[in-house]
Amino acid sequence: MSHSPLPESGAKRRTVQAMFDRIAPRYDAMNRLLTGGLDQRWRRVLLDAVAVGPGDRVIDVACGTGDLSELAAERGARVVGVDFAGGMLAGARRRGVPCDLVRGDAEGLPFAEGRASVVTCGFALRNFVALDAALAQMAHVLEPGGRLALIDVDRPRSRVVRGAHSFYFDRVVPKVGGWLSDRAAYRYLPSSTVYLPEGPELVARIEQAGFERVTRRTLALGSAQMLTAVRTGSVNAGALS
Numbered sequence: 001m002s003h004s005p006l007p008e009s010g011a012k013r014r015t016v017q018a019m020f021d022r023i024a025p026r027y028d029a030m031n032r033l034l035t036g037g038l039d040q041r042w043r044r045v046l047l048d049a050v051a052v053g054p055g056d057r058v059i060d061v062a063c064g065t066g067d068l069s070e071l072a073a074e075r076g077a078r079v080v081g082v083d084f085a086g087g088m089l090a091g092a093r094r095r096g097v098p099c100d101l102v103r104g105d106a107e108g109l110p111f112a113e114g115r116a117s118v119v120t121c122g123f124a125l126r127n128f129v130a131l132d133a134a135l136a137q138m139a140h141v142l143e144p145g146g147r148l149a150l151i152d153v154d155r156p157r158s159r160v161v162r163g164a165h166s167f168y169f170d171r172v173v174p175k176v177g178g179w180l181s182d183r184a185a186y187r188y189l190p191s192s193t194v195y196l197p198e199g200p201e202l203v204a205r206i207e208q209a210g211f212e213r214v215t216r217r218t219l220a221l222g223s224a225q226m227l228t229a230v231r232t233g234s235v236n237a238g239a240l241s
């Protein structure tokens with residue numbers, strides 16, 4: 001299928017930020033509608049995978065309206081959510097998400113080294129301009145041995161499933177998103193998967209950023225992917241500069 005034009009790196013940050021500010025008021029409702037509620041189930045599976053619980057200090061990177069932050073807080077963790085889109089953070093505040101919310105950039109996180117025992121990041125990797133810098137920042141704010149939990153969309157490998165998924169993701173989602181929310185944003189959503197490296201490369205880049213024991217698991221017949229890892233003792237300082 002042909003992808004709609006995507007912004008180049010300089011414009012991408014501004015475009016993505018403005019887009020999330022626009023769609024923030026309906027973001028939660030659209031997610032539940034377009035995934036049939038599966039998105040929340042996936043977030044729970046992700047938190048289970050890294051055993052988030054009481055005593056954990058969680059930084060939820062690109063927290064948006066706070067879905068992952070809220071679920072982590074419900075498990076007894078102390079959570080800080082960070083996002084660069086003020087509209088998304090305002091949505092999290094309106095919902096009363098029980099955690100601190102900070103405006104900031106994933107590629108330059110405003111936290112001290114080793115502050116978190118867990119870093120989560122939901123459905124945001126493909127939105128970053130510099131994925132390696134964001135991964136290095138996640139390593140930086142995690143204590144050694146801290147757990148990383150990432151989730152994002154994916155494209156199924158099986159040809160049959162891929163066809164059906166593409167029909168839904170590339171045609172139905174932009175149409176419904178256009179009717180009920182924002183046409184440009186819901187055209188960007190399927191197109192933005194091209195920014196995500198293939199599975200093995202993504203795993204390698206997570207390792208290079210300062211992680212070990214990286215696991216990658218697909219969900220829902222390959223339409224989503226979940227990655228977990230453990231922070232090693234040292235950080236790739238080059239990627240932080």
Ligand SMILES: C[S@@+](CC[C@H](N)C(=O)[O-])C[C@H]1O[C@@H](n2cnc3c(N)ncnc32)[C@H](O)[C@@H]1O
Pocket residue numbers: 016017020061062063064065066067068082083084085088104105106107121122123124127128129
């Ligand atoms: C698809 S939403 C996901 C929100 C939330 N994590 C969730 O699970 O629903 C992507 C979020 O990433 C944020 N984002 C994208 N690039 C970012 C960056 N460089 N720094 C901080 N937030 C960013 C956007 O503002 C948006 O809130």
